[in-house]
Amino acid sequence: MTIATSHLIVDDRLAKQNAVLLGLAQAIGGASASIVIATGPLVGYMMLDEDKSLATVPVSAMVLGTAFGTIPAGMIMRRFGRRAGFCSAALLGALAGLLASFAVFQNHFLLFSLACGLGGFAGAFVQQYRFAAADTASDDFKPKAISWVLAGGVLAGIVGPQTVIATKDMFAPILFAGTYLAQAGLSLVALCLLAFVRIPKPPRQTHKQAGGRPLSVIMRQPRFIVSAACGICSYALMSLVMTATPLAMIGCGLSETDAALGIQWHVLAMFGPSFFTGSLIARFGKERIVSIGLALLAACSVVALMGLELAHFWSALVLLGLGWNFGFIGATAMLTDTYRPEERNLVQATNDFLVFGFVAAASFSSGAILNLFGWATVNILVFPFVVLCLGLLAWLVMAEQRSDTTA
Template identity: 30%
Template sequence: MMVKKDRVKALDVQSTWLQDYVNSSEKQKTLYKRTLLIVGLSQIFGGAGLAAGITVGAILAQQMLGTDSYAGVPTALFTLGSAGAAWFVGRLSQRKGRRVGLATGFILGGMGAIGVIFAAILNSVFLLFLSLLIYGAGTATNLQARYAGTDLANTKQRATAVSLSMVFTTFGAVAGPNLTEVMGKVALSIHVPALAGPFILSAVAYILAGLVFYILLRPDPLLIARAIEEKKQEADKQKSTKTSKPINNQRGVTVGATVMILTQIVMVAIMTMTPVHMKHHGHGLGEVGLVIGFHIGSMYLPSLFTGVLIDKIGRTAMTIASGVTLLLAGLVAAMAPSDSMVLLVVALSLLGLGWNLGLISGTAQIVDATEPSTRAKTQGTIDVLIALAGASGGALSGMVVAHSSYAILSLSGGILSLLLIPVIIWARGGTKENKIKVDQGF
């Protein structure tokens, strides 16, 4: 009996603080700003964990397998693992809120990184592949964290909110690859293979990112947004005799998802084989880390401006800009001499920028087209498709290079990015209402 009373009392207390936020726009604004800071802090760690593994994953597999044909498998595996994790984190966030979902995903990613370290020590390909699947949870969670900043953002803030959370990722993402040699020396000092060193950084960084969310993300912005939506629906019901149900804008969801999927395929395919291409032509780990550092910096640092531009100019124009930028990246990478560090830096920087434009404009469109009651689940499902696209790009990239060349891979990726233009043409088609929505930024 006492247990039941305590539970009722706890629910009453929860209802009270929840209503305080629902009824106060000032509290909502304060929580919105605080959420962006928490997401930003976690993204510093998450970016370091993501970038460190990307830098040496393909090289580690090449060394353990003794062939280039499967050098893209590590990227394919942790992106495939991230697909399952995206589904899991999205549904867990829908049920328990962003705090529990994101914390769980990051900690799983850290455990996967620890598994990769042991795989390198034991020279076990099976353990390597299994651990990379789990490591993918960190990749998925790092990507899904961007949604947390949009839960309490209004229509004109959504792309900016995504971009602000991604800016913080830059600090860790740039530091991760450039610590490759340092972490290699740390690994050797404790009798661990040098290529496993960056995964030591990944393990620590992902676990810290998870703890930041679990400890600090209170109250949960998604739960507040859902309560605000419920209040609005209740008010609408009282004004109208018709029962309104939240319905996703399917055209908006489809276009936003397609934009992110195409940009992910192109980016992952070219990025995955660049370290292997550089190693074949005499570049050291430090030079590989520098190029990947510029690439990942370009994936996130331009967010200082791109989010604002997307909110002001519109999703359509910036999606076209994404396709053109990725085309230029593919052309420069294909034509760059193998010994030219400058052109490789330019190509990979353009690749990162094109991905940034596509991801933020696509994400903003997904948030525009969904309601808080179903948003996390929809976002998780879409991130599954993005991860599978990345897995395909990573797996096929090694085979394309092995049977043709890095230049052919880069050129093919650039041409594929042009598909973003007919997608936007389709988005602008249809009813007059759809055209108006697109012109307003959808």
């Protein structure tokens, strides 16, 4: 089916081809993030001689790179098209992997952190794969197109950690140097796939279409405040605990392979439920799903505080992934109620910048908190923020019910 209008081009055959390519690219190129999550703190810990609290800086640099890349990614792809943006980002990802490998060989912490930041910037484009898959799809096929790309995200959670396990000793005794060479190779494979993606550039918007309310007005809405707060806390708390977990596992005598497999199960738990989270939101409501996600984040910390065995770490990581999925996706769905179609790009970019900015702060502080106060403190810090967000959700629901009654 192909339909052309002055506003869009709908072609499900092209959409299916793009969705398959983008799903495969997500599985291969998207594995870079899980590679950095699984190994970045460990590499940083090995490189630092004195202040080990900075070991999580590489992961923070990756997240900060993603935050700074969200707005440029949108601008570049609006100007030059999806394929040009994706291919350029894949090249940057390959360069980041090569630079990171060189930094590991040279034992250069700042250079390694810079490489992770560049990889994070490239990752901002990967975040757009699921939207690109729906660009030419009909309304009926859009959910399937997005699901196909999300399936690639699930596979990325396997490809990344398995790459770490297979390559960590490639240049022994220099651990993980081969891992980042492999990361560069994965980005080049993704580049080959992305070269075949075909998405027509959208028509330029008229001044009227590009308008909308001032951002300050949108951000003052109670629903925006609560959805942004829940999205930030869901992602930042996940980052706080996840970033510290590999270091905590190694500190408890577990192996790098145990840590990598733990991250693998965590990423699978993050993306796996995405195939039915939307249906759960439609059935039970956005606020209820966000509440369940926050409760799962708290359950993660409860399990983590119960012991230091491998089963405790892995179970906590799975609960952490599930909590992120329900909390963040539910909060994102809440956010969609706060803007008009012509305001979408600005509000989404602003929200992503806020989220990844706080996530970077959480991952950066994670190492310092772990080093100074211990694993238990990292997990205890989750509870007050969960309680705060649950309180905000309850306040919003009651406020909206009162408003409906008054109206």
